[in-house]
Amino acid sequence: MERIARQLRQRVPVIQIELIQNVDQDLILKVLKEIEPQNAYYCKMFLEKLVLFLEEKGEEVNDDLYEHLSDLLQAVPLNATDTEVISYCVSCKSGNRDMDLKVREAPNVISGLGTTGLRTWEASLYLTQYLLNSDHCDLTDATVLELGCGTGLVGMALYKYHPTVKKICITDGDSQLIENLPSNLQLNEIPIGSPKISISKLSWGEDELPDPNIDTIVAADVTYDSSILDDLVSVIYESMTQNNRGSTLVRNAYIAATVRNETTLEELEKLLNLGVQDRIWKWTIMEPMRFDGIWYPQSTPEIRIYRIFKV
Template identity: 30%
Template sequence: MQDSDANRLFPTPEPLLSIFFCYSALVPVKSLSFPSNIPFNVTHEFFLREILLNHHLKQYPPSESYQQSFWKWAIIQLESFTRSNEDAEVDERIYAHYLSLRTGACSETPPNSFITYHWRFPKTHRYPTEEDSYETITLLESRTTIEAGTTGLRTWRASLVLAQYLVQHPYLVNASNVLELGSGTGFIGILVASLQLQTATPTVDRKMPSVYLTDVNSTVLVRCRNNVRLPCNKSSPHPNMQYKSLDWLDSLSGQENLESFFSEAKVDIVLGADIVFDPALVPPLVKTIFLALLPEPTQVAFIALTVRNEETLRYFLDEIGKVLQTEEVTRNNAGSLLLQIPDQVDAELEVKIFKVTRGRDTQSPTNCEELRSILRSI
């Protein structure tokens, strides 16, 4: 993976590629496996050229604290080769880089860091990309569970699961105006914008679809916008990215304003990942989703939920089931680069995706008014 071909997967042993993807995504060193069965010169050259000297990773590097632990591990593993091979030698540039990280690299609170996720189109989709190429999403993220009083400054596993589903079903967003609830770091927004740009055939009469990214926290929304606009992300030239502060509680008191926004936005599909975690927010969230789907009966929502608490999930499904039609969708994780990246916080938790629509019985004006009455009682 030379700098001039930053997104090509050249013939490289899979274990080394796995290390590259994990390093880019700051996977803890304890989760990595060193490929001792690959010749030293191949492994050493890969660590030097494709990780240490990688142009993208130099411009958007993992945090110094992570690099320190990674390169300490890599040096120990590489030196183990040299003890049994007198012709093997670790390049001085690797030692020099590691030593440059030692001063001040460690702290009690992990610093924010650039993280690069890798994904690729399924082989069944004939997009104008090389068969062995991959796409990237780079974000500046928090490495703590909560920062500045919010969990929205890092990407959670539910976003990776929903992203993989969209990669496998790109027609859902290619030509659709998209609204995301709780956009966080901007991960889903970047993916959606990339899919739209990848397949766009804009004409004089046809504009690029809109992507509305929303969050209640202003700090999160600024981070989201900055990540989307990073020059390395394919989302950066998208001409119709929108950022809006959206408080679900407004569905309880400022419903008219929300209805006006959703009507003007002409949203075709609503997305949300890991947005059901507090039972107190379930009623306003349900009302917000209902209002977002109200203007057109053809609208649909896909909500990816991490099962942290069975009772909270059941509460959400019961409440939304009173006014909207909900069904769990099946998904195929085969070949996903995104889901190969373990997250030390919620990696073991189950994620479910639900498709939400108004359903056949809710499309008449009379029934919509009846549903409004039910909403007022929730």
């Protein structure tokens, strides 16, 4: 039942309530009360669906559920740009327990104010799990640059839960997102002044990399628009061929791409092949991994992780 608790904190859609088995009504009510200050309307909708689900199955419904549903009847939906704190559960091969990351985001926003970074996308969660668990992602003593960080999930997870990462440099090209990041760090008890983490605005093709010792690049869902692919690949190209202020060259890049448009990814692969022709790097699509207990919406497309590694 702890699985449904994790899914509730991540806002599993109420339409998927029929997937719940062996309902622990007390646990569900406890978690909904945690969520209520952030999104009372979600709690109301979930309770309505849960009560109907239990009644149709002929199961007895706790009086506490009816009572709490009555208390929530006046709850109204959040505005599209309203934020709430979402909790994501991640696992790490170096530990024996699941770990939560909290993110303040606007989960109903697909694109707003010129950015798609106001919500956490599934590719960020998938890349986080991959980097924490795959034996094929060696981040031992690595200084990692995250491109297009959005809500900062990947960078925060590496800081908190990867045992051997030396430093994580979180960047995005959107000033508003950079301004939002300190509050997410505070939610996860990450000291903003820590020498192990930095936050900076990085415009691809314009700004220098924020640290001369970066040897690994990570990014999630930065391939949604073919118009930005040239700049993305150029950043990787330059980082693997030009000493940044006379120091380290990047050796590996891991790019998580959601397959929404095959044509866009074909364009990405053409650009990557130019680096192969120039004998700068090779690239591969990593073997997919399954992460039990991690919830993704049923409509989530395939997510690929491209590894680009310097020759």
